[in-house]
Amino acid sequence: MAVLLAGLSQGALAASFAVSGTSFKISADRLQGTGFVQFGGVDSGGGAAHPVATSAFRTVVLDNFCQSVSLRSLPLVGDVTLRIASTGEEGMAATNIVLGVAELSGDLTLENPQIGVDAGQVSKGPAGVVGQPGGFAQQADRAAIAMPRMAAWSAAAYTLRLKNSKLTLHTDAGECY
Numbered sequence: 551m552a553v554l555l556a557g558l559s560q561g562a563l564a565a566s567f568a569v570s571g572t573s574f575k576i577s578a579d580r581l582q583g584t585g586f587v588q589f590g591g592v593d594s595g596g597g598a599a600h601p602v603a604t605s606a607f608r609t610v611v612l613d614n615f616c617q618s619v620s621l622r623s624l625p626l627v628g629d630v631t632l633r634i635a636s637t638g639e640e641g642m643a644a645t646n647i648v649l650g651v652a653e654l655s656g657d658l659t660l661e662n663p664q665i666g667v668d669a670g671q672v673s674k675g676p677a678g679v680v681g682q683p684g685g686f687a688q689q690a691d692r693a694a695i696a697m698p699r700m701a702a703w704s705a706a707a708y709t710l711r712l713k714n715s716k717l718t719l720h721t722d723a724g725e726c727y
């Protein structure tokens with residue numbers, strides 16, 4: 551499900567797995583998180599390196615959560631989209647989640663933000679999640695995004711809960727957005 555336990559290495563975030571080389575999409579009606587940090591990073595795997603905005607929350611909930619990934623050229627069936635939806639208020643909830651984000655849109659509100667923090671000194675996110683010393687970062691006590699639309703290369707969490715979840719496969723359009 552693209553969400554694994556995070557690994558930390560030498561004071562800088564390092565995913566405990568190599569990414570697949572296929573990004574995935576996430577959408578929701580609303581995202582609300584506590585303990586937010588964000589800094590530049592790189593996800594690598596599938597023979598390539600992908601620049602990402604490493605985005606982490608101590609806790610996060612999403613209303614009407616959707617995740618999709620396009621699987622190209624599968625033998626005998628061709629292109630398929632795998633979609634996981636979790637409907638309702640707080641359809642998805644996670645603790646200590648770290649995402650490798652390639653693109654994000656929505657209406658963002660930060661509570662008590664600090665922008666331009668040394669990435670090696672962020673302190674509001676999950677314990678031990680820091681970037682490269684001297685790098686640019688931002689952090690906030692709380693973050694909210696109305697109508698988030700995200701493309702990501704990786705996700706790792708300590709816990710993940712999906713309410714009313716449904717996994718479907720589509721041979722035609724089926725992506726979250």
